[in-house]
Amino acid sequence: MRLIRAEEMVAVDQRAINQLGIPGAVLMENAGRAATDAFCAEFANCFPGPVLVLAGKGNNGGDGYVMARILADRGWRVQTTVLGKREDIAGDAAVMLSILEQLNVPIGYVADEAGLQFSLAAAEAKLIIDGLFGTGLKSDVRGLYATAIELVNASPAKVFAIDIPSGVDGSSGRICGMAVRADLTVTFDQAKIGHGSYPGAACVGRLEVVDIGIPQLGREKVTSDVRLVDVAEAARLLPERPVAGHKGRFGHLLIVAGAPGKTGAAALAGNAAVRGGSGLVTVAAPAAVHDILEVKLTEAMTCPLAHVDGFLATSAEEQILELLTEKQALAFGPGVGQGDDLRNLLTVLLPQVELPMVIDADGLNLLAGQLGILQERKGPWPVLTPHPGEMARLCGLSVAEIEAERFRVAKGFARAHNVVLLLKGARTVIAAPDGRVRINSSGNDGLASGGSGDVLTGLVGALLAQGLESFDAAILAAWLHGRAAELVAAGQGAAGMAASDLLCQLPVARRELSEGVCLC
Ligand SMILES: NC(=O)C1=CN([C@@H]2O[C@H](COP(=O)(O)OP(=O)(O)OC[C@H]3O[C@@H](n4cnc5c(N)ncnc54)[C@H](O)[C@@H]3O)[C@@H](O)[C@H]2O)[C@@H](O)CC1
Ligand SMILES: [K+]
Numbered sequence: 088m089r090l091i092r093a094e095e096m097v098a099v100d101q102r103a104i105n106q107l108g109i110p111g112a113v114l115m116e117n118a119g120r121a122a123t124d125a126f127c128a129e130f131a132n133c134f135p136g137p138v139l140v141l142a143g144k145g146n147n148g149g150d151g152y153v154m155a156r157i158l159a160d161r162g163w164r165v166q167t168t169v170l171g172k173r174e175d176i177a178g179d180a181a182v183m184l185s186i187l188e189q190l191n192v193p194i195g196y197v198a199d200e201a202g203l204q205f206s207l208a209a210a211e212a213k214l215i216i217d218g219l220f221g222t223g224l225k226s227d228v229r230g231l232y233a234t235a236i237e238l239v240n241a242s243p244a245k246v247f248a249i250d251i252p253s254g255v256d257g258s259s260g261r262i263c264g265m266a267v268r269a270d271l272t273v274t275f276d277q278a279k280i281g282h283g284s285y286p287g288a289a290c291v292g293r294l295e296v297v298d299i300g301i302p303q304l305g306r307e308k309v310t311s312d313v314r315l316v317d318v319a320e321a322a323r324l325l326p327e328r329p330v331a332g333h334k335g336r337f338g339h340l341l342i343v344a345g346a347p348g349k350t351g352a353a354a355l356a357g358n359a360a361v362r363g364g365s366g367l368v369t370v371a372a373p374a375a376v377h378d379i380l381e382v383k384l385t386e387a388m389t390c391p392l393a394h395v396d397g398f399l400a401t402s403a404e405e406q407i408l409e410l411l412t413e414k415q416a417l418a419f420g421p422g423v424g425q426g427d428d429l430r431n432l433l434t435v436l437l438p439q440v441e442l443p444m445v446i447d448a449d450g451l452n453l454l455a456g457q458l459g460i461l462q463e464r465k466g467p468w469p470v471l472t473p474h475p476g477e478m479a480r481l482c483g484l485s486v487a488e489i490e491a492e493r494f495r496v497a498k499g500f501a502r503a504h505n506v507v508l509l510l511k512g513a514r515t516v517i518a519a520p521d522g523r524v525r526i527n528s529s530g531n532d533g534l535a536s537g538g539s540g541d542v543l544t545g546l547v548g549a550l551l552a553q554g555l556e557s558f559d560a561a562i563l564a565a566w567l568h569g570r571a572a573e574l575v576a577a578g579q580g581a582a583g584m585a586a587s588d589l590l591c592q593l594p595v596a597r598r599e600l601s602e603g604v605c606l607c
Contacts, residue, residue, distance in 0.1 A: 511540065
């Protein structure tokens with residue numbers, strides 16, 4: 088599903104109004120009517136309410152007045168509370184408000200917290216319609232509006248958000264101070280980035296996109312290339328798999344991984360690459376832990392590398408370059424540890440590797456502080472797969488800052504450093520240097536456990552080895568990884584999921600895509 092910026096939606100509305108001549112009030116009427124239909128379908132068992140419409144001073148409130156009017160007409164008990172004065176309401180919203188004023192629907196205006204609290208308590212609403220802010224939110228929410236959002240979230244009423252939960256930045260998913268937590272959000276014409284990207288996406292509840300009568304012509308200048316990846320989008324990325332193909336046809340991945348105490352990371356990445364469909368997999372690890380990996384790994388081959396005290400030595404460079412001569416892709420980082428030797432190894436290796444590659448875990452920590460070497464690379468965009476902690480070390484922001492702005496941070500970093508950036512977490516964000524962004528919609532909290540990142544690294548590497556471009560490999564890997572977690576959870580639950588539980592479900596997740604069936 089395509090996701091657009093709030094500003095793009097405003098421009099679409101403006102073109103429809105100014106160039107096509109569709110009156111704004113017509114769009115508002117259509118929006119309010121479509122939202123009301125969705126509301127009635129969802130909350131039929133709560134009829135006749137009471138329903139409280141909370142309206143801000145803008146057009147989001149205007150949609151709320153339309154809803155209040157139509158709901159009242161359909162027999163619902165509706166009260167409208169406006170956060171502002173009557174004279175603050177202008178334009179199309181004022182048109183809708185003046186129609187509402189002539190009907191038998193109570194309308195109250197509140198200017199302070201006492202009035203607001205009284206109004207909410209008196210409404211005894213079973214359902215609240217949030218018409219405080221839509222795409223016009225300009226800055227963090229404070230004062231009376233912040234109190235209103237707090238009261239809505241504390242109320243036992245079901246919450247319906249008009250366009251977007253108030254407080255969510257439609258262009259990024261940032262929470263602007265605080266945001267309404269909705270059960271159902273109905274948005275107009277097209278979904279916005281804030282509906283798909285965390286943390287805002289967590290406030291949306293179920294999302295419905297409704298038509299408000301804007302012709303295709305009015306939308307043609309939308310340029311964002313941001314999408315929420317669903318099963319259909321993931322399926323389109325599957326690499327070809329000819330039935331007569333042999334193991335050489337499906338790529339050979341080299342994984343450089345492992346150190347004392349971290350052989351599990353290397354083994355998980357190796358096994359994930361096998362389950363990810365790579366024809367051959369070689370795991371190259373410090374010679375000190377090589378024998379352990381020989382035992383842990385069956386299908387993947389292993390290769391010992393030069394080491395210092397068990398950790399990869401800078402002198403492993405030549406061995407790695409030699410190993411890469413017959414490989415299609417490189418995965419670097421799971422469990423390699425840190426230290427000057429390793430940092431030097433990555434520094435000398437990176438400019439020389441022209442193959443597709445993915446860097447994860449300690450590989451990312453080694454990159455921190457020397458991101459300039461990414462620019463020296465000649466091959467396709469490398470894939471970096473940080474979790475927020477690793478991202479913090481990479482870009483110098485705090486984890487909280489990254490989590491607040493997941494979309495913008497990933498997009499900006501990919502562009503600045505010429506990499507495909509896969510920012511892990513709920514709704515993993517995948518960004519390319521050319522501005523394309525994908526937000527993954529599969530997965531669950533079972534993935535929040537040690538080793539699941541190593542599985543993802545092996546999977547990205549396997550898809551690179553099978554010939555997918557960096558951006559596509561990262562998107563498909565995120566989907567399969569998340570879907571495998573859903574399949575595991577369907578059987579045993581998400582809490583207590585081990586990263587190795589994912590492995591056998593990776594081919595199942597892939598089969599779902601290739602056969603177009605849901606296997607749980
Ligand atoms: N023709 C159109 O443009 C259409 C717009 N529609 C609705 O209109 C909405 C956008 O309307 P608006 O552009 O009027 O914007 P909003 O209604 O989202 O909010 C604008 C109002 O909030 C105030 N405001 C912004 N940030 C604030 C903050 N942090 N604290 C306090 N006040 C703040 C502004 O000063 C303004 O009064 C959409 O989300 C949608 O619901 C729909 O009716 C469809 C047609
Ligand atoms: K809203």
